[in-house]
Amino acid sequence: MKSNIIKESLGEIIAEELRRSIWKREIGFGERLIENELSAKYDVSRNVIRDALKILENDGMVVIEPRKGTYVSDFSDEDWKEIIDLRLMVESYAFLKALPHLENPEFIELQSILDKMKYKDSVEDWMDLFDLDMKFHSYIVSLSGNSRIIKLYESIKVQIRTFLLYLDEYYTSPKAFYEEQEELMKALLTKEPKIVENKIHTHIKYVEGKFLG
Amino acid sequence: MKSNIIKESLGEIIAEELRRSIWKREIGFGERLIENELSAKYDVSRNVIRDALKILENDGMVVIEPRKGTYVSDFSDEDWKEIIDLRLMVESYAFLKALPHLENPEFIELQSILDKMKYKDSVEDWMDLFDLDMKFHSYIVSLSGNSRIIKLYESIKVQIRTFLLYLDEYYTSPKAFYEEQEELMKALLTKEPKIVENKIHTHIKYVEGKFLG
DNA sequence: AAACAGTCGATTGTCGACAATTAAACTTAA
DNA sequence: TTAAGTTTAATTGTCGACAATCGACTGTTT
Known part of the structure; x- marks a missing residue:
């Protein structure tokens, strides 16, 4: 039987890390996320970070302002x-x-x-x-x-x-x-x-x- | 007054192109989309193509199988x-x-x-x-x-x-x-x-x- | 012939570098 | 001093190259 394990992408893993960081209050609402910093912190390329941020954007956890930057959602x-x-x-x-x-x-x-x-x-x-x-x-x-x-x-x-x-x-x-x-x-x-x-x-x-x- | 136009990303533009291609039946249901081909066709980097495909994935128009490939959704x-x-x-x-x-x-x-x-x-x-x-x-x-x-x-x-x-x-x-x-x-x-x-x-x-x- | 392992080409995943853009710091002119 | 323009540093957007992975093909063994 062929195994059908779908290895999750690196981006998804980082996205989960970031989610947890927010839940642990290590990252605050409204805080800006710098791609380079995250890239260095998690030791992956910026590409992977960008993937992760897009995933988070999809479930509303961050807001990406094109060419401006990415911010953790500041829920009202x-x-x-x-x-x-x-x-x-x-x-x-x-x-x-x-x-x-x-x-x-x-x-x-x-x-x-x-x-x-x-x-x-x-x-x-x-x-x-x-x-x-x-x-x-x-x-x-x-x-x-x-x-x-x-x-x-x-x-x-x-x-x-x-x-x-x-x-x-x-x-x-x-x-x-x-x-x-x-x-x-x-x-x-x-x-x-x-x-x-x-x-x-x-x-x-x-x-x-x-x-x- | 500062203009607040949000230039849409290249990826979004390509995504829209692909949507139209599907609607014009130039691309068929279930068809595989090769990143390199699209990259050449639209004259943008594969990075941009990948962005576009992720956008299409989000609204259910394509299915991305990690490490396998991307296919236009084949709606049943x-x-x-x-x-x-x-x-x-x-x-x-x-x-x-x-x-x-x-x-x-x-x-x-x-x-x-x-x-x-x-x-x-x-x-x-x-x-x-x-x-x-x-x-x-x-x-x-x-x-x-x-x-x-x-x-x-x-x-x-x-x-x-x-x-x-x-x-x-x-x-x-x-x-x-x-x-x-x-x-x-x-x-x-x-x-x-x-x-x-x-x-x-x-x-x-x-x-x-x-x-x- | 069927099952398996190995090879190879095509394709996707990841990376570092450079280009374009933004926002801040700094000048300059009224 | 303020307002506008200019430079500069930081950050995001885009790119081409290389690495890892997958699936088809081939050959080998039973």
Whole structure:
């Protein structure tokens, strides 16, 4: 059997490095990124760096101003609202499309994620909790069956991840967050489109409301 | 006053050239694109070509297989369905968001597009008709106010344009198409979310149905 | 003949160098 | 002093060359 491993490109690796740097706050919002510096830092050619920056541009993490320079996105409240709205649009759609594919095996998978969340109940577990939350949502989107929407969601996830990172200062109750998730699960179990749509709507707006009022 | 013209990159120009080549059927679906050949043909470096190909990859017009090669997307019926679904998702959402911004000036703009469509009633005017249709939809999406969704729609438009191009063999009644559009306009004029949502749904599915059953 | 390994040409990936552009520092003139 | 023009340094855009990889072809072994 021929192996079908797609070695990811160097650019993609660097892009992931940069993403992590932003998430670790080693790189700040609005900061300018100099191709030469990154080239030296990661010991790859500027070409590779430029590839990486274009990848980041695609998922909205940086803004490239031709002939001027590249800057880490400086998200405004308006940006966050746009992102959350985009998420809401995609998830509402994807969840409804996923409903017919939700059977026992899928529910078991979802429940296992939910179970893990239950014990991440201290503030230190915050990020773990979010990662599990994203995994939960991501899994359902993947069941929607539309590869383009799944791909779009990957890009949204990067931005949501960034949003949550900066949200964590404002957020204090993992318990409440878990209960929210549990309610979403209950809604899914009914397999009633109307119920699911309403729940996903309030679920996402709930997080938005915490930060953006 | 400092002029703020953003000269578009060479890569973007080449990408547009390639798009047109595909639309003019000079390049076929599934065809392999050799960087060196394109580099020679357009008299730019391979670097620029690679930029262009990445742009096309982003809006789904080509598939880049790392270390293997780049191929023009070979859309299957399943792909077309995905694209139409994606369009439906975005337009449904964007139209509802646009409703509050639809006032007299906007309706006048829309009506003027509609008027132009009315006289494109022969089969030869087919492509003009589609372009006007896209302009109509695009204008409403732009009123949604979400810059990310507007950008996403730009990419969907490229694919829709490709779809319609290959649909035109199957389509024979500009008249019916215009009447469809007129109904959508009527729905918008009510400014009733439910009515608009239903109409946009049937409107898009109508086109899909013509081709994909 | 089928399965495998080795070779070779074509193609993509990566690099360093140079050109074009920008923004800042510096002059000069009113 | 300010405003406009000019030089300069830093940075991005483009290029051609070389390295790595892939797939087809060839020959060898069983």
